[in-house]
Amino acid sequence: MESTMSEAKNHYREPGWFTRKVFNPAVAFATRHGLSIWGSRELRVRGRTSGEWRTVPVNLLTLDDTRYLVAPRGETQWVRNIRVSGGGELRVGRHVEAFTVEELADAEKVAVLRAYLRRWKMEVGVFFDGVSADSTDEELAAIAPRHPVFRIRS
Secondary structure, X not given: OHHHHHHHHXXXXXXXXXXXXXXXXXXXXXXXXXXXXOOEEEEEXXXXXXXOEEXXXXXEEEEOOEEEEEOOOEOOHHHHHHHHHOEEEXXXXXEEEEEEEEEOOHHHOHHHHHHHHHHHHHHHHHHHXXXXXXXXXXXXXXXXXXXXXXXXXX
């Protein structure tokens, strides 16, 4: 059981060349200029050691009037940074919103992951190892430890 927990905490799917060099920069550019693509935002969070602002495009999920950030790739740098900083900023065009976060426990993630996959399966489905919005609660609960989820507090 301990190795499974360790694997979950260290789970990370590195983006490929196309994502790093073309897709993410294009989405970030559009978002910075006021065009949100399916809820995209530019996430700004302070680096945990440097204190400098780091940016990455993210998909902002709204479910039952609550907003969430989901890390489909797992333990990314932005996840590690936001855990230390406790929050950051979301940007679309000139609108910048400061926020704090609360990380969800694995047991709380099932409904959020289902909604996230329903909305962005075409874009992120590959990171969920065959689990989809139509999967059982048990299947979603099994992958929950590998995908950090944060509730946004304005």
